[in-house]
Amino acid sequence: MTAPRSGLQRQVLSLYRRALRIPRSKPETTRAKWDLMLRYTFRKQAGSVPPRSLSAIEHLLRAGERQVSMFEDKSVKDCWLSAEMREWEEAQKQRRN
Secondary structure (H helix, E strand, O other): OOOOOOOHHHHHHHHHHHHHHHHOOOOOHHHHHHHHHHHHHHHHHHHHHHOHHHHHHHHHHHHHHHHHHHHOOOOOOOOOOOOHHHHHHHHHHHHHH
């Protein structure tokens, strides 16, 4: 049996689920880019903060909520991917194989 999640953990997971729904509202041609950008951002941010650093997590949560709200806007159609994001995606694909 798994331990119950804290309120902060539930907030982070809720934001992540909300972010993963964003590509559904974007043009078909840009959905893969949105998916990669969102997954990369969450993974990198999660790895950059110690689990016990509540103030840092709360800060990232607030910043993430603002960013997700901006991305959910219907006028935002596309996103930019860095070379680092693309390299990260390739590394993820190689790990799966």
